[in-house]
Amino acid sequence: MSIPSASFLDTITPFSAPTKGKLDTENWFDPNHVTAIQSPVDEFRSNLAQINVLYLRADARGEYTSMLGSLVYLGMVSAAEGYFRSLLRRLILVDEACRHNASSRTLTYGAALHHAEDLLPEALLEGVSLANTKNVATELKTLCNISQMSKDGNVPAALERLFNNFESICQVRHCGIHRFGKLGSQQALRLGMDKHKPLLEKPLALTVLQLQEIAEALEALIRAVNSYCFADILKRTHSAGPTGKEKTKLYQDTWQLDWTQDQKRFNEYYDIFASVGGSQPSDPAANVYAAFMTFVTAYNAKK
């Protein structure tokens, strides 16, 4: 039987009808997943490790392609973005000052109605992309009062290099998401037209070494931000606490300067920030607490 010629006009791209009439997105997610016993940084670490294994093993088998590289790249940035989300959520749940800042933010009715309480803070950030420096700095400033972060995208001087790399990675990610990896003029402008002009509309072609460098740059940023925020917030719990010298008191609880009494509160913070696995785990809580006490003593001794 021949095809009626009218169909040629209607069907420039023939394709067999999909077997699934309606996609059941409800089955796409893992309902048995238990959230967050890991710290945000460990979540990031294990996500990154799983991604790393994908391309490193493919490479060992001789099956690595730059197409795999481009997909892996998106996953890496997503892991980093996920870290910032988790961190903000966990802080809002635990830290008094962050909770206070968050309390004036508006939440969609739907989120308020359906979310479990401990996941509500995540809904706060649903409309915000955390795959760029400016938004990360803004949220860390406005939600967490992290020092030297600002709404116009300024970050602490020591972290500047790391954030610059993050910004470049995020710019390239745009190309990966929206243009199938080809370099667009907007991104070329932001990355520096002088070096990128000849590469306009050229596809991303990452090597395994470059992917590792990207992973390293992201992990460096995440771990540095994590260390920075931990120290900044912990010091503040004392300096802006009842016995501190800050005018604005952000905390009602006082550190007792005794491990057994402080342990519970200290561990709440430690658990958000510490990394317990991998090749570079955090120092044990008691040691970090001791270092915190050294800070408190020095702080109190100052006039």
Added chain:
Amino acid sequence: MISTGLDDAPSLTADEEQEVAHQYEERADHLELDAFATNTALTDDSEDWIKSLTGPGAKLLVGPRGCGKTHLMRYAFTQCVADPELPLAVYINLNRYYTLEPLLRRRPDAMSTFYVWVLANIVVGFYESVEAFKATSQGLALDVDSLQEFDPAEVRDLIGAYEKSQSPDAGLETVATRLTIDRVKQLLIRSADVLKRRRVVLLLDDAALTLTPEYLSHFFDIYRALKAPRIAPKASVYPGTTEYGPNFHAGHEADTVFVWKRVTDGNYLAFMQDIGAKRFPDMAQIPEDIRAMLAYSAFGVPRAFMTLVRSYLKNLKRQSTAQSTFNVTIDEFLADRVREYMTLKDKKPQLATIVEVGKRLFNSMVESVTDANQALIDGDSRQLYIGIDASGVTDKPYVTRMLLLLEEAGMVYSGPAVSHGDRDYKRYVPHLAALQAKRAFARKGGFSPKFSVEMLSRPDEKHPVRRSMSTLLDTPTLEGLSLDLPNCLNCRAKRVEGAKYCFTCGERLTDESTYDRLMLTALAGVPGLTDWQRDKLSNWQAVPKTVGEFIALQDPGTTLRTIRGVGKVRAKTIIDAVQSFLDEYLS
């Protein structure tokens, strides 16, 4: 032949020992600045080298440990102070960079700290240097207020905090944010104007940063940024360094000045003897031929020459003949050179195999050159060069690295490459002390310094001894060359070379800190201690057991003096031993 006068010389009194110790002070950084003008020998070469330091243009001062880089820099500095026509000189020593090495393994933002640390050191060096310039510019009405950009005491505190891995407090943090390249450059230019000097030279000493190639490449970014029409940075590095970073092209960004005197130069002997005579007048007590042999054995390194002379005079008291004195002196000296070379294994553990094989390669080179000279013994030329077929070197990164390490440690001197037929040869002179220890320039069975000196002053053979890598080392050894990488800390899987993440578990592959590892060295195990000191240190309760704990003490001298029998002097010798251990391993 040696004069009987020396043999009969009574042993030295304590005062004389002191005097000698001062005369022999080989390390330039221990010398008082005043001593430089009188103790420094100026030959044509060193005059050129000094000019490259006081003149315009970025320079890299290249030479192995002890070849006198610090001495040259400090001498250039005193010249600048004295002569108003010369530039404002700022002397900066970067040898404590290693205290920042552990940071590299722990802190993703270590580079920012290093950046501030370098600028802080420049600022501190600047204020110290300016003091010397102010003292000699008393005739001028100086507007010194305009130089108060930083408080030197604060900047010193900042450096102290970084070097002790403490995070600076808010006040010092502000100082740190004010330390930028632009601000430092403006301060330098302003000061040159105030002090009526046209230009500024930055003498950046000990910039080889051996333990931390990561910092080195970053350092050269700073170096490049400091360069300006009126500011000329000069940095001293070791030969064989290749890790200047992607943005710095040595030879393009800066002129390389080789300050390692070439043993093949026509005026080599005169150069060394002149330095010896200036820095150590008593050298005249050693017979001329032996002196010449020692000068050759020093292989272009003045400090080594001093060491050899001292050791020869010391051995003279114990040995019966000139021959045995000389042999023992050379053997001890060579053993020290080899030991120093082998410390590269501890400094760069991932290169341990390459360093080890490098020692064998060196021995093979020495043997080849020795044989060549034995064949020339009745001829009228000498053979110092070995030419290694470039085809087995340039395309083999580990072999290349191995030769660079030998160069870095001063075991071989690399000469210009030559072609012979259709082959290219890389030329090297192996350390002359090793050749002398093999009696390359002596007739079998005899000891005649006179003959050896005569042979060493013959003209060079036209062509080097030609060898290929595969004749110098056996094939399995060459093929077995690889990096020694620790397994993945997370899953213990063997790691792939060049990888940053483990291909089995996906976790970060980490390198341990060499500094931290060295800090765990037992205090009693530090080289240079006497048996008595060793015994006391390991059994005395109040004294810490590791080098790390020891140098963390507020006042190590006081702690040491709690040991019975240890007074000021002994405490100082112990502290000095620890310090030179650190210097040797870490600088």
